[in-house]
Amino acid sequence: MAREQKARAKKEQAKGKAKETVGRAVGNERMEAEGRAGQAKGDARQAKEKMKDVFKH
Template sequence: MSGKEKTKAKAEQVRGKAKEAAGRVVGNESLTAKGRAEQVKGDARQAKEKTKDMFKH
């Protein structure tokens, strides 16, 4: 996995977790949903990069 993309994926996952937690604390369903969506986006980016790495070898 390229270092840049891996970092981007992890950052999205972390931001998503933070947003989701903040949304739960303040009772904001919208923020919670946005956090979950950002985590999913990070997960998808990470999966894409892992798949690309598999075909490089």
């Protein structure tokens, strides 16, 4: 399960980065902000999974 969550975090980060890039390219500030939020969500999920790994060992 941890592997799935880590993959989900990477997916959210990549999707957020892409959305931010597209938003910046077309001048859509809302899309750009949504992309940054998606990246932050992925970062938080990844940090949570890393903490689980630390306490697991």
